[in-house]
Amino acid sequence: MFYNCKDTxxxxxxxxxxxxxxKYFFRIYMxxxxxxxxxxxxxxSIRTDNPKVTIGFVPTMGALHAGHASLVEASITKSxxxxxxxxxxxxxxxxxxxxxxxxxxxxxxxxxLIKHGCDVLFxxxxxxxxxxxxxxxxxxxMGIDHKIEGASRPGHFQGVCNVLYRFFKIVAPDEAYFxxxxxxxxxVANRLAALIDSPPxxxxxxxxxxxxxxxxxxxxxxxxxxxxxxxxxxxxxLTDLVSDLNEMSLVDALKKAKQFIEAQKGARIDYFxxxxxxxxxxxxxxxxxxxxxxxxxxxxxxxxxxxxxILKPRE
Ligand code: AMP
Numbered sequence: 001m002f003y004n005c006k007d008t009x010x011x012x013x014x015x016x017x018x019x020x021x022x023k024y025f026f027r028i029y030m031x032x033x034x035x036x037x038x039x040x041x042x043x044x045s046i047r048t049d050n051p052k053v054t055i056g057f058v059p060t061m062g063a064l065h066a067g068h069a070s071l072v073e074a075s076i077t078k079s080x081x082x083x084x085x086x087x088x089x090x091x092x093x094x095x096x097x098x099x100x101x102x103x104x105x106x107x108x109x110x111x112x113l114i115k116h117g118c119d120v121l122f123x124x125x126x127x128x129x130x131x132x133x134x135x136x137x138x139x140x141x142m143g144i145d146h147k148i149e150g151a152s153r154p155g156h157f158q159g160v161c162n163v164l165y166r167f168f169k170i171v172a173p174d175e176a177y178f179x180x181x182x183x184x185x186x187x188v189a190n191r192l193a194a195l196i197d198s199p200p201x202x203x204x205x206x207x208x209x210x211x212x213x214x215x216x217x218x219x220x221x222x223x224x225x226x227x228x229x230x231x232x233x234x235x236x237x238l239t240d241l242v243s244d245l246n247e248m249s250l251v252d253a254l255k256k257a258k259q260f261i262e263a264q265k266g267a268r269i270d271y272f273x274x275x276x277x278x279x280x281x282x283x284x285x286x287x288x289x290x291x292x293x294x295x296x297x298x299x300x301x302x303x304x305x306x307x308x309x310i311l312k313p314r315e
Contacts, residue, residue, distance in 0.1 A: 030113060031120045036128040036170045039083070039120070043171065046081065054079045057173035057200065059164065062086040063103040063218035064112045067208040071177040072116045074205045083171050084113055085122040087129060091136060092159030103218060122171070129166050136162050141191050147280045148271060148295055149184045149306075157188045164192055168200060176200040181207045181215050183295055183308040187280060207307070209235065215307045227301040233264050234298050237272075238309040241294065245311070250274055251284050261298060270297035270304065274311060286312050 033039045046053055056079030058071045064086075075082040086109060093099040106123075113121055130136075138158060144150070145157035168176070178186045186204050193199035208216045210228075213235030220228055237257045244253040254274060261267055273282050273296070276289035286292055292312040298305050 030118055032123055033120060034123050036124055039122050040170055053081060054174040056082045057171045057176045058084040059167055060084060060086055061088045062109050063105060064109045065216050067179055067181060067216035069112060069116045070208045071179060071205050072118050075177050076117050079175055081119045083120040083122055084118045085167060087124055089159060089163040091162055092156050094153055129163060139192060139195055141188060144187055144191060144280050160185060160188060161192045164189060165196060173200040175203050177203050177205055180204050181306060183293060219303050222303045223301050231300055231305060234305055234307050237261050238294060238307060242309060250286060266300060268299040270299055272296040
């Protein structure tokens with residue numbers, strides 16, 4: 001395997017048949033582009049030669065695992081070209097310490113992306129995403145940025161929107177892929193798409209889980225081996241609650257699930273709430289809304305573990 005890891009994009013294909021040949025028959029080449037102008041120019045040149053080309057975009061913060069890979073695979077299945085970004089976005093972190101300790105196993109990430117057939121890795125520096133003249137914006141998220149996850153992380157979802165806004169400008173993707181795992185982020189991305197010009201279609205990919213049922217996450221490596229096995233209780237609580245709804249009210253099922261979690265040694269519930277998928281307002285009965293999900297964060301061995309399950313799908 002080989003890959004191009006220059007500071008700027010120096011490759012240009014005059015003949016895109018050659019690009020497609022590589023892409024579909026060898027799947028071994030991935031461009032790594034660091035400057036946003038280079039990425040835009042490169043993608044625009046492809047669009048000029050091939051106006052029908054579709055571009056799928058997968059934004060990530062790196063430390064990639066099979067959950068991220070499932071987004072890349074979804075994009076590859078649907079789009080002609082898949083662009084994945086790795087950028088640990090400072091504007092969505094409240095504490096600098098969290099930002100600094102975010103893992104950055106870049107060589108491993110590059111291997112994973114090549115193995116899964118990603119076409120372009122965008123690996124920008126801060127100034128590439130936020131040039132000097134860029135002013136951070138305040139998007140009207142209709143209050144969803146202050147609820148649930150947003151309540152404990154002020155400014156987080158505005159930071160997410162700013163980075164997505166910039167990425168959507170630079171990449172101009174047809175589709176952008178997000179994991180259901182960060183449920184509130186998918187709601188926020190859809191709201192952002194409704195606010196901006198020429199948004200991509202937001203595609204939501206189901207949660208990839210470990211064999212035990214634990215949702216895959218870059219944070220799972222911070223659990224002990226034993227803790228990683230035990231943490232399967234979170235998914236068990238979610239799935240048991242769904243079956244309990246056949247015989248008890250939502251309020252009773254929530255109470256039972258919370259008692260089960262609190263009985264796990266070392267587990268602390270940050271939140272465990274049933275919400276209306278459209279508004280993220282908390283609900284006490286499924287009859288109150290057209291679609292509902294259960295969102296949770298459990299702190300276990302000092303790690304915040306996010307998970308969720310759909311209680312009532314969108315029609
Ligand atoms: P992150 O690098 O944590 O910002 O995640 C980048 C994207 O990968 C987000 O859209 C996440 O929701 C998605 N993702 C992370 N973990 C999983 C998972 N276990 N299954 C599906 N998607 C995931």
